[in-house]
Amino acid sequence: MKHALRDAGLSALIALGLFTPLIGLVTESGDHGLELRARPIAVVVVVSLVFLGRLLMLTRAARIAVPTLAGPSPAMLRAGRAVAPMLLVFAVLLPFGGSRYYVDLATLVLTYIMLGWGLNVVVGLAGLLDLGYVAFYAVGAYSYALIAEHFSLGFWTCLPLAGILAAFWGVLLGFPVLRLRGDYLAIVTLAFGEIIRIVLINWVSLTHGPNGITGIPRPTLFGLAFSMDGGEGTFAGFFNIEPETIQRVIFLYYVILGLALLTNWFTLRLRRTPLGRAWEALREDETACRSLGINVTNTKLTAFAIGAMFGGFAGAFFATRQAFISPESFTFIESATVLAIVVLGGLGSQLGVALAAIIMVGGLELLRSFLSFLADQMGSELFAGIANELPLYRMLVFGVALVVVMVLRPRGMVSTRTPTATLAPLGGSA
Amino acid sequence: MAYALQQLINGITLGMIYGLIAVGYTMVYGIIGMINFAHGDIFMIGAFLSLISLLGLASLGITAVPIALALTLLFAAALAALYGWTVERIAYRPLRGSFRLAPLISAIGMSITLQNFVQVSQGARVKPMDALIPGGFQIMESDGFAVRLSGMQIMISITTIIILAIFTWLVTQTPLGRRMRACEQDLRMASLLGIDTDRTISITFVIGAALAAVAGLLFLLYYGVIDFFIGFIAGVKAFTAAVLGGIGSLPGAVLGGLLIGLIEVFWSAYFSVEYKDVAAFSILIVALIFLPSGILGRAEVEKV
Numbered sequence: 001m002k003h004a005l006r007d008a009g010l011s012a013l014i015a016l017g018l019f020t021p022l023i024g025l026v027t028e029s030g031d032h033g034l035e036l037r038a039r040p041i042a043v044v045v046v047v048s049l050v051f052l053g054r055l056l057m058l059t060r061a062a063r064i065a066v067p068t069l070a071g072p073s074p075a076m077l078r079a080g081r082a083v084a085p086m087l088l089v090f091a092v093l094l095p096f097g098g099s100r101y102y103v104d105l106a107t108l109v110l111t112y113i114m115l116g117w118g119l120n121v122v123v124g125l126a127g128l129l130d131l132g133y134v135a136f137y138a139v140g141a142y143s144y145a146l147i148a149e150h151f152s153l154g155f156w157t158c159l160p161l162a163g164i165l166a167a168f169w170g171v172l173l174g175f176p177v178l179r180l181r182g183d184y185l186a187i188v189t190l191a192f193g194e195i196i197r198i199v200l201i202n203w204v205s206l207t208h209g210p211n212g213i214t215g216i217p218r219p220t221l222f223g224l225a226f227s228m229d230g231g232e233g234t235f236a237g238f239f240n241i242e243p244e245t246i247q248r249v250i251f252l253y254y255v256i257l258g259l260a261l262l263t264n265w266f267t268l269r270l271r272r273t274p275l276g277r278a279w280e281a282l283r284e285d286e287t288a289c290r291s292l293g294i295n296v297t298n299t300k301l302t303a304f305a306i307g308a309m310f311g312g313f314a315g316a317f318f319a320t321r322q323a324f325i326s327p328e329s330f331t332f333i334e335s336a337t338v339l340a341i342v343v344l345g346g347l348g349s350q351l352g353v354a355l356a357a358i359i360m361v362g363g364l365e366l367l368r369s370f371l372s373f374l375a376d377q378m379g380s381e382l383f384a385g386i387a388n389e390l391p392l393y394r395m396l397v398f399g400v401a402l403v404v405v406m407v408l409r410p411r412g413m414v415s416t417r418t419p420t421a422t423l424a425p426l427g428g429s430a
Numbered sequence: 431m432a433y434a435l436q437q438l439i440n441g442i443t444l445g446m447i448y449g450l451i452a453v454g455y456t457m458v459y460g461i462i463g464m465i466n467f468a469h470g471d472i473f474m475i476g477a478f479l480s481l482i483s484l485l486g487l488a489s490l491g492i493t494a495v496p497i498a499l500a501l502t503l504l505f506a507a508a509l510a511a512l513y514g515w516t517v518e519r520i521a522y523r524p525l526r527g528s529f530r531l532a533p534l535i536s537a538i539g540m541s542i543t544l545q546n547f548v549q550v551s552q553g554a555r556v557k558p559m560d561a562l563i564p565g566g567f568q569i570m571e572s573d574g575f576a577v578r579l580s581g582m583q584i585m586i587s588i589t590t591i592i593i594l595a596i597f598t599w600l601v602t603q604t605p606l607g608r609r610m611r612a613c614e615q616d617l618r619m620a621s622l623l624g625i626d627t628d629r630t631i632s633i634t635f636v637i638g639a640a641l642a643a644v645a646g647l648l649f650l651l652y653y654g655v656i657d658f659f660i661g662f663i664a665g666v667k668a669f670t671a672a673v674l675g676g677i678g679s680l681p682g683a684v685l686g687g688l689l690i691g692l693i694e695v696f697w698s699a700y701f702s703v704e705y706k707d708v709a710a711f712s713i714l715i716v717a718l719i720f721l722p723s724g725i726l727g728r729a730e731v732e733k734v
Contacts, residue, residue: 017512021482022475023551034557036485129534176719183465184673184718186534191666191711202704332662336542343535396546402539406532407524 004058012051019046084351091257095250101369103246107253107321109362111314114260116341116353118310121267123339124348125276126303127283128178129186132193133338136166136308138200138330140315145213145325146206155219155320159313166312167305174304178297193335200327212326216319218248219255226251252321259317263310264350270306279303280348333395337361340398344405364394432575437699438692443583443652445691446590450645451668452675452683453597454638460614460678461634462526467537468517470665471544472639475513476646477656478548479506481557495562499647503589506647507640514639517544518632541661548658556657559650586648593644594684597637601680610634614678663707667694670714676727685725 024043025036091110095103115137122130140162147158177188200207207213218226224235226248235251236243270276278299282289290296319325341360345352368390375384451473458466483502492498521540525533566580601607612620613630621627649664650656667690675686690710697709717724 014512014516017509018516021479021509022548025482025486027478027481027485027552027557029555033560034481034485036482036489123531127531129531129538131538177715180718180722183534184722186538187465187467187666187669188715188718191670191714194663194666195708195711198705198708202702336538339535339538347531392550393546395542396550399539399542399544399546403521403536403543406528406536406539407521 001059004055007058008051008055011054012047015047015050016043019043083355087351087354088261095253100246100249103249103253105362105365107249107256108365109357110253110256110260111318111321112338112341112357112361113354114256114263114314114317115311115338116345116357117260117263117267117350118307118314119338119342120307120345120348120350120353121270121279121310122303122307123342124346124353125267125271125283126279126300127347128300128303129183130189130304130307131186131332131335131339132189132191132196133307133311134330134332134334135189135193135196136170136311137315137318137334138196138327139166139169139308140312141319141325141330142200142207142213142315143312144316144319145216148217149213155217155316159316162316163309163312166315167309170305170308171301174301178300178304190332190335193330193332197327197330200330207327210327212324212328213319214324216323216325218323219252219320221251252317256317256321259313263313268350275299275302283348336395337398340402343402360398364390364397432570432572432577433699435570436575436577437695439577439579439583441692441695442688443586443691444695445671445688446586447645447648447652447687448664448668448671448690449684449687450590450593450641450648451664452671452687453594453680454642455669455672456675456677456680456683457610457634457638459672461610461617461631462522462533464522464533465537465669466522466635466638467534467665468521468540468544469638469642470661470663470668471541471548472510472514472517472661473642473646473649473664473668474656474658474661475544475548476506476510476639476643477650477660478552478557478646478658479509479643480647480650481559481656484559484562499562503644503647506643510643510646511636511640513544514635514642515632517639518635523628523631541665545658545661552658554658556655558655561654562651582652586652589644589648593641597641598680600637606630606633666714667707667710670710670717672724673714674717674721674724676724678728679724679726682724682726 020043023046024039026039027034028037029035091106094106098106115133119130119133122128122133143162143165144155144158147153147161148155153161173189173192177185180188201210203209220226221235224238226236227234227243234243235247271280278289278294281292281294282296282299282303286296289299318329322329337360341356342353344360345354345356368387371383371387371390374380375382375387451469454469454472455466458464458469480502483505484498487493487498487501492501517540521536522533525536561582563581563585566578566583569577569579571577601610609620609625609630610633612623612625613627613634617627620630646656649660668687671686671690672683673686674689675682675684690713693713694706694710698706701709
């Protein structure tokens with residue numbers, strides 16, 4: 001106990017040093033340039049939190065069994081098997097029960113789930129750290145927007161094109177770089193993501209620069225448009241119902257649900273092919289792969305291209321849903337969010353990624369709306385303040401979560417994906 | 431000609447700042463073989479610490495520029511070193527021997543954390559600051575274009591050279607430097623020979639962070655404006671510098687930094703300012719493809 005107290009005190013002292021200038025002294029613009037404003041209470045609060053947290057960690061660490069890497073128990077596995085079908089049923093039925101707000105939120109969550117599943121092929125299965133995934137998302141979105149603008153093609157024609165173009169860029173970037181060590185790939189993809197964004201901002205004649213592209217056409221249902229006039233050839237006109245915006249919202253929801261499920265199905269099937277096995281082997285040990293005669297570069301390249309293709313699909317959907325895109329939507333923050341979802345969900349686990357996206361994107365948004373609802377009802381300044389600040393803290397939470405997950409459970413918080421095919425343990429039956 | 435000379439001066443000044451950051455990348459990579467993504471953000475924190483220190487000293491009445499700068503340098507370097515130590519202790523040390531991607535993901539998480547921590551605590555707005563060191567010399571004039579060497583540029587060059595000289599002495603002449611070089615050559619062998627490798631790695635992070643903080647102070651003085659995002663771009667560029675010079679090689683990092691600074695400045699001057707970051711990032715990709723071991727680096731031998 002005495003030892004723990006000393007250790008916690010030391011941690012608090014370090015925290016005091018770390019946080020006194022950056023939290024305790026805020027630079028604000030005043031009358032004569034920048035001025036400092038002291039915030040002693042905030043420092044005291046943070047430092048005491050560090051002290052208490054460290055103390056708790058040290059005194060209770062022995063008692064809380066950190067979940068081991070051995071995997072979940074059989075009972076949990078059985079329960080886990082029921083989660084996926086339940087989620088699917090819930091997702092299919094959602095538009096019938098939810099208001100427009102929930103359908104919109106679910107569409108957003110599904111977009112992230114699809115991006116997560118796409119990135120999961122690259123990071124989770126093949127073990128390549130891609131920090132510029134948003135670049136392929138951007139390529140997909142801009143491909144659709146530009147093709148639709150210049151050649152007036154519809155969404156369903158452009159969707160495969162967007163995927164192919166994104167995959168093409170994946171190959172183009174991956175081909176020279178994938179021969180290098182894994183860490184280099186991470187930083188090159190990071191740089192590539194920035195390059196794409198800078199080009200999108202500055203190539204004004206093609207992309208309209210920071211103003212973005214407006215009036216991107218909406219998708220149709222077998223040629224039936226979702227327009228408000230309700231005439232011949234529109235969804236409402238064909239079925240003889242009142243045209244309403246919610247119809248298009250729900251349609252878009254089912255489009256992304258279908259796309260996400262397609263991604264999932266495709267990945268699950270791929271994992272069983274020799275290629276999928278090679279990906280997983282690559283993730284575990286690259287040198288062993290090479291000595292077993294697997295063409296490492298080609299294997300990586302296919303993972304990269306397929307991941308990029310799904311990113312492109314998601315991008316095309318994003319463009320058609322928003323009807324407006326600008327380089328603002330494709331910053332590093334998006335890449336980081338998707339990566340956080342994949343890592344938290346458990347590298348390689350499909351269900352884990354879905355759950356992580358629901359919690360990290362949907363959960364935070366619901367929390368925010370709940371807090372602002374409380375603030376409205378009770379007229380409370382405090383809740384309103386927290387609700388407004390919440391989006392600011394989102395990335396902070398993601399960053400901390402990435403570190404914590406890696407330190408505690410490097411294979412993921414929600415679930416674990418071990419290689420599909422493993423060697424039977426020596427002397428035992430498989 | 432005069433115009434090119436001016437760009438040369440500007441490029442070298444900028445390159446020195448990149449070189450200081452690149453040394454931190456290359457040292458950490460040399461010892462534990464990982465890219466410390468959070469290093470660019472330590473640089474950003476160093477810049478913020480410098481700004482806070484300068485403002486604090488001004489409000490205390492210490493306005494003599496040399497004293498204020500010296501105190502700020504010490505303050506920022508010491509606290510950034512503490513940040514570097516903490517980052518290593520929390521996010522990297524528990525992961526030694528973990529699976530391949532774990533330290534990388536942890537590092538990127540740390541980078542996001544630091545960036546957003548500063549955004550939340552100090553605000554997202556850019557922070558402007560008045561120039562502290564006015565004046566300068568006019569070196570030559572031709573075709574109506576005056577080549578200037580500003581006091582700030584002289585100060586940046588002198589500071590960088592002094593700091594790098596101290597650092598070189600530290601690495602090549604002291605027992606600490608010998609331990610660091612031993613760890614760089616073979617971590618396991620070094621620990622068998624009685625070197626406290628954990629401690630040495632910690633010290634490496636501390637020194638790298640202190641150098642990054644110096645770069646942060648110089649960046650703040652040179653540009654006079656910072657925000658929470660500067661670490662991202664500067665980090666990637668400094669890493670490019672480290673790769674270009676040969677990762678693991680300390681003189682290479684400085685050389686790479688100078689090259690990147692020159693390329694960026696000349697590109698902005700003769701081609702387009704908008705694409706200067708693209709130019710620097712493209713060099714990273716080109717260097718990795720055609721010159722993966724860098725200008726002064728050794729070819730990497732993969733040990734199993």
